[in-house]
Amino acid sequence: MGAGVSERSRQIVEAALRLVEEGGAEALTMRALAGRLGIRAPSLYKHFPDKSAVEAEVIAIAMQDLARALEASQGGPGVLARAYRAYALAHPHLYRLMSTGPLPRGLLPAGLEDRTALPLVKAVDGDPLLARAVWAFAHGMVMLELDGRFPPGADLDGAWRAGLAAFAR
Amino acid sequence: MGAGVSERSRQIVEAALRLVEEGGAEALTMRALAGRLGIRAPSLYKHFPDKSAVEAEVIAIAMQDLARALEASQGGPGVLARAYRAYALAHPHLYRLMSTGPLPRGLLPAGLEDRTALPLVKAVDGDPLLARAVWAFAHGMVMLELDGRFPPGADLDGAWRAGLAAFAR
DNA sequence: AGGCTATGGCTAACACTGTTAGCCGTCAAG
DNA sequence: CTTGACGGCTAACAGTGTTAGCCATAGCCT
Numbered sequence: 001m002g003a004g005v006s007e008r009s010r011q012i013v014e015a016a017l018r019l020v021e022e023g024g025a026e027a028l029t030m031r032a033l034a035g036r037l038g039i040r041a042p043s044l045y046k047h048f049p050d051k052s053a054v055e056a057e058v059i060a061i062a063m064q065d066l067a068r069a070l071e072a073s074q075g076g077p078g079v080l081a082r083a084y085r086a087y088a089l090a091h092p093h094l095y096r097l098m099s100t101g102p103l104p105r106g107l108l109p110a111g112l113e114d115r116t117a118l119p120l121v122k123a124v125d126g127d128p129l130l131a132r133a134v135w136a137f138a139h140g141m142v143m144l145e146l147d148g149r150f151p152p153g154a155d156l157d158g159a160w161r162a163g164l165a166a167f168a169r
Numbered sequence: 170m171g172a173g174v175s176e177r178s179r180q181i182v183e184a185a186l187r188l189v190e191e192g193g194a195e196a197l198t199m200r201a202l203a204g205r206l207g208i209r210a211p212s213l214y215k216h217f218p219d220k221s222a223v224e225a226e227v228i229a230i231a232m233q234d235l236a237r238a239l240e241a242s243q244g245g246p247g248v249l250a251r252a253y254r255a256y257a258l259a260h261p262h263l264y265r266l267m268s269t270g271p272l273p274r275g276l277l278p279a280g281l282e283d284r285t286a287l288p289l290v291k292a293v294d295g296d297p298l299l300a301r302a303v304w305a306f307a308h309g310m311v312m313l314e315l316d317g318r319f320p321p322g323a324d325l326d327g328a329w330r331a332g333l334a335a336f337a338r
Numbered sequence: 339a340g341g342c343t344a345t346g347g348c349t350a351a352c353a354c355t356g357t358t359a360g361c362c363g364t365c366a367a368g
Numbered sequence: 369c370t371t372g373a374c375g376g377c378t379a380a381c382a383g384t385g386t387t388a389g390c391c392a393t394a395g396c397c398t
Contacts, residue, residue, distance in 0.1 A: 008346080030385060039347065042386075046346050051385065100269070102317050129324060133310075133332030137302065140309025144301075148271050155298060163302030166335045177375080199356060208376065211357080215375050220356065 009047050011037060013057040017094075020058055024093040028055065055097070056107035062094040063108070063116050070119040077123045078164050081138055085160070088142040096146060099139065130167070137163050178216050180206060182226040186263075189227055193262040197224065224266070225276035231263040232281050239288040246292045247333050250307055254329070257311040265315060268308065299336070306332050 015036040019028045030041040030051055048054050066087050073083035088095040103113070117131070124130045141160060144150055150159075184205040188197045199210040199220055217223050235256050242252035257264040272282070286300070293299045310329060313319055319328075 006345095029383085031383085040349080042349085042388095043347055045386075099318070100312075100316065127331075129327040129331040130335075132313075132319060132323065132325075132328040133306065133335065136309030136313055136328065136332065137306040138309070139313060140305030140307070141302075143269075143312065144305055144308060147269065149268070150301060154301065156301075158298040159301040159305065162296075162298040163305065163336075166299075166302065166338065167332075169335070198354090200354090209378080211359095211378085212376055214357075 006047070012044060012047055012054065013061070016054050017058045017061055020093050020097055021091060022093075025055075025097045028058075052104060053107060056104040058094075059098045059104065060108050060112060062091070062098040063112050065091075066095075066098070067112070067116040067119075070116065074119065075123070077120075077134055077167060080119060080123050081134075081160065081164055084138050085142060085145075088146065092146050095142065099143075124167075134167050137167065175216070181213065181216055181223065182230070185223050186227050186230055189262050189266055190260060191262075194224075194266045197227075221273060222276060225273040227263075228267045228273065229277050229281060231260070231267040232277070232285050234260075235264075235267070236281070236285040236288075239285065243288065244292070246289070246303055246336060249288060249292050250303075250329065250333055253307050254311060254314075257315065261315050264311065268312075293336075303336050306336065 012033065016028055016033055019033060019036065028051075030044055033054070034041040034044055044054070066084075069083050069087045070080060073079050105113070117135070120135055121128065121131045124134060141156070141163065145156060150156060181202065185197055185202055188202060188205065197220075199213055202223070203210045203213055213223070235253075238252050238256045239249060242248050274282070286304070289304055290297065290300045293303060310325070310332065314325055319325060
């Protein structure tokens with residue numbers, strides 16, 4: 001029943017992840033998803049209660065990947081920021097999906113959110129206010145870049161440097 | 170024809186703006202919009218080529234409002250940031266609509282984007298790199314707050330202060 | 339072996355979305 | 369007076385998430 005851990009469930013989530021990665025959240029369609037597995041859309045509901053449950057699984061995987069990338073980049077906020085931006089640019093659609101709109105906290109593995117945040121908190125010596133400020137800066141830079149909001153040809157590396165310099169005191 | 174400036178067009182855009190303000194972007198439906206004006210959805214296409222054209226008009230109005238709010242708050246980056254956050258919290262759906270996804274630049278009044286950005290550039294003494302960094306910080310803070318991404322009970326005022334202190338050098 | 343149930347497919351259908359085609363009344367202008 | 373633009377309308381299409389209900393298979397229990 002439900003969102004079990006059956007083999008089929010994993011296949012569905014993996015296909016969903018690939019759909020999002022290739023065509024963004026709007027490409028994740030129940031019919032397209034079913035098509036990838038050679039079945040029809042209604043059959044998906046034998047494995048997941050609704051589309052948001054599948055999305056939540058994709059988000060969970062993306063957050064784990066990001067957490068791993070950040071954990072592998074221990075060091076100053078500078079290295080961390082570079083890893084953060086690199087992940088977002090390498091997986092723009094996944095980053096957008098996982099960091100836009102309200103988090104389906106109830107459908108996510110416990111502790112995953114904290115785990116993703118931990119490297120940054122450590123990098124600013126445990127100051128939660130500063131950690132949130134740096135996080136907001138990085139998230140804002142990434143979203144504005146992904147959305148093409150900066151003027152064409154803007155020096156984004158420079159903006160990152162300016163911001164990180166400010167936070168480095 | 171097209172997206173003229175007829176009285177009817179203005180009524181449509183105003184109704185669309187109210188729909189977004191009350192129920193978010195997903196509440197802006199061609200049928201719901203038409204319903205507000207006592208007509209049927211297809212009739213809207215006599216005034217606008219498609220839905221995105223209506224959205225663009227709404228975005229233009231929102232950006233003008235935001236620009237006005239920022240221009241009225243000349244002073245240090247602190248006052249400006251307060252005004253920025255205040256606008257976003259007062260009109261969360263409009264802020265989201267206007268600052269998420271790619272900008273329909275071709276459908277927006279010329280110079281509007283620059284006008285909105287100008288107060289911030291002035292506040293940081295014309296340093297474009299720093300201006301973009303501060304903008305990213307403010308945008309990130311606002312989006313994370315609107316999306317409920319911060320831990321419940323987090324000291325957001327404190328995070329704003331920490332960030333602004335860092336940028337104040 | 340015989341029967342039960344769970345599993346996981348299927349088709350048909352519903353309500354909703356944006357959008358198009360084509361019809362028609364009103365009204366101003368040549 | 370006729371013509372044409374304007375601005376409504378209904379019907380319809382393709383695509384969305386989702387539900388109801390049917391059916392074949394496979395495993396288990398008596």
